[in-house]
Amino acid sequence: MMKKVMIATKNRGKAAEFETLFSKYGIKVHTLLDIEDHPDIEETGNTFEENARIKAETLSKELNEMVLADDSGLIVDELGGAPGIYSARYAGEDKDDEANIDKLLHEMKEVPENKRTARFYCALALAIPGEETILVSGKCEGKILTERHGLNGFGYDPVFYATTAGKSMAELTSKEKNQISHRSEALRNLEPIMKNLFNKK
Ligand SMILES: O=P(O)(O)OP(=O)(O)OP(=O)(O)OC[C@H]1O[C@@H](n2cnc3c(O)ncnc32)[C@H](O)[C@@H]1O
Numbered sequence: 669m670m671k672k673v674m675i676a677t678k679n680r681g682k683a684a685e686f687e688t689l690f691s692k693y694g695i696k697v698h699t700l701l702d703i704e705d706h707p708d709i710e711e712t713g714n715t716f717e718e719n720a721r722i723k724a725e726t727l728s729k730e731l732n733e734m735v736l737a738d739d740s741g742l743i744v745d746e747l748g749g750a751p752g753i754y755s756a757r758y759a760g761e762d763k764d765d766e767a768n769i770d771k772l773l774h775e776m777k778e779v780p781e782n783k784r785t786a787r788f789y790c791a792l793a794l795a796i797p798g799e800e801t802i803l804v805s806g807k808c809e810g811k812i813l814t815e816r817h818g819l820n821g822f823g824y825d826p827v828f829y830a831t832t833a834g835k836s837m838a839e840l841t842s843k844e845k846n847q848i849s850h851r852s853e854a855l856r857n858l859e860p861i862m863k864n865l866f867n868k869k
């Protein structure tokens with residue numbers, strides 16, 4: 669039997685990363701992009717964890733199967749934690765990565781190098797019918813650059829300098845990003861639980 673997991677996301681960048689991250693377990697990934705005209709699941713929570721739970725549980729109830737959801741974003745110290753859970757719609761409801769970056773660079777225009785610290789955060793929720801939802805998280809420390817660097821990745825990657833890599837996130841190959849990212853750290857924290865689940869089948 670082919671192992672597969674449904675992920676409650678419409679973000680192509682996330683979907684591609686999960687596809688790679690799960691492939692090493694021999695698990696195939698499906699997302700909301702595979703369901704025609706599926707409406708967005710409203711993120712009405714006040715934390716990454718709440719929003720991840722809402723997305724996972726909503727779709728899990730709808731499909732009556734196990735669903736994983738990712739709620740993530742960029743936390744900038746000098747901006748009091750913004751854009752945070754509003755990262756996707758920082759510059760407006762239409763979710764435009766380039767507009768979001770432009771707004772961030774503008775807000776950070778006068779901020780000196782030593783005060784540009786930030787981190788990516790990822791909460792993952794695994795909803796299983798009839799069971800308590802499992803929540804894990806991961807983060808990745810860095811700084812906000814003053815201009816775009818690199819063409820890989822998605823979202824805020826071009827303006828996020830990842831401390832452990834010594835480069836912008838968009839200058840990393842997907843393999844390199846997957847070694848240090850908030851998303852991969854969160855997924856590693858889910859690994860023992862996933863192993864249990866998939867070996868039971
Ligand atoms: O809710 P779904 O459908 O999963 O897709 P989304 O794009 O709306 O995702 P979020 O609500 O979790 O918002 C996360 C935003 O944070 C940013 N982000 C998250 N992870 C990122 C990463 O690895 N690299 C760059 N930006 C990231 C990116 O701009 C996302 O749009």
Ligand SMILES: [Mg+2]
Nearest residue numbers: 679711739756
């Ligand atoms: Mg979203």
